[in-house]
Amino acid sequence: MNRLPRHIAIIMDGNGRWAKEQGQDRLFGHFHGVESVRNIVEGSAELGIEYLTLYAFSTENWDRPEYEVTGLMELLVDTIRKEVPTLNKNNIRLHVIGDMSMLPDSAKNELNEALAETATNTGLNLIMALSYSSRWEITAAIKHMAKDIENGKLHSGDIDQSTLQQYLSTSEFPDPELMIRTSGEYRISNFLLYQLAYAELYFTNTRWPDFRKENLYEAILDFQGRERRFGKTGEQIKQEATTNN
Template identity: 70%
Template structure:
């Protein structure tokens, strides 16, 4: 039995995270180690996305969010930004049949107005073509940052209060979450960051308040199914208390066992 199969077989299907979010980091360093330019690393990182999407589909995980491009990334050298945008268009065009074949529904969150018109059109077409799918929800954070998202949500809440649609006393955590880009999705339970960096980088700050964080030194282009399985096994080894005590968690489990 292969190592990958062994890892997969150890996963408890009853304790899978419903939503996994991944900060895909390390493309540039991976390319530099091989004497290539950064866009080569981004290109190879697409294979990792395909591997992880396939693994999530096989395991039956309903939601996967990948951090593809942040609002801060627009400040990178123009040749890298242009290369990433071209790669995005090519990848969506190439993979749309695979998304449809595997019943994957594509969602994109972020400030899409900042995208070049051809990218925005390709994104919108892919979203429309998969809108009826009810398998894995693949959420791509593109031109996204959490601070931008929260500010936009506050502006919308303020506008609704001013318009008389909402009273300040009606605002609570659940209502505010409905103004975020992720209103249609459950909060991530597991956040994975590759490349050995230990930070969140402005990603889903509101939504991951109680997520388990998993950091791996593996650079994103090297990340494959077995790496995802390792992260899930680590997740399953943790006790998720949500502010409660271990004793309360055990009593609750006994009650419903």
């Protein structure tokens, strides 16, 4: 328990394929994926994980069939409305990253209410990536930086890695240490490209609607079995661990 990742990020993949395997419509998979979200949020809070980021809807997902996008937005609104009391009961604070301007008004309103209602909670920080993509985020950050340079608020010579971090939508959060992707795909899909620089990547064939606390524990155990070197040698890491102990 003393080697838990502070921040876990998850690409929740496989809802559509799970539904097809059940002989059902894709929205059936998304509906059942909500139960997995509920279970993993609960499991993360129980373990004392500080930050959990879920990739719920990418900017590219807007290109999906209209009925699926509409269904997803309705599901999003309905889920948020139902889950806020549970979030408050479990001291979980909700955050959202992404291009909120693209969301329908009903979704924006529910999200803004949920953000306000959970703002004072001090437990798990649940970060929903909605209408999000990393390239969108980095482009927006650079535009913001350029505007501040034009206005004299920022000087190009002062820009370093920490400067860019301050302009990203994740500026309030530490970088993820563990990234999990379900459903057997081995790619990052435009998710937190800058923030995942040193994250441990864990891929599982389990479809998201079947992903439960036990699967989360397996991913964390795998994480704990890895040596995180950050460019150093294994000997240096061991020496530092010995010194710190």
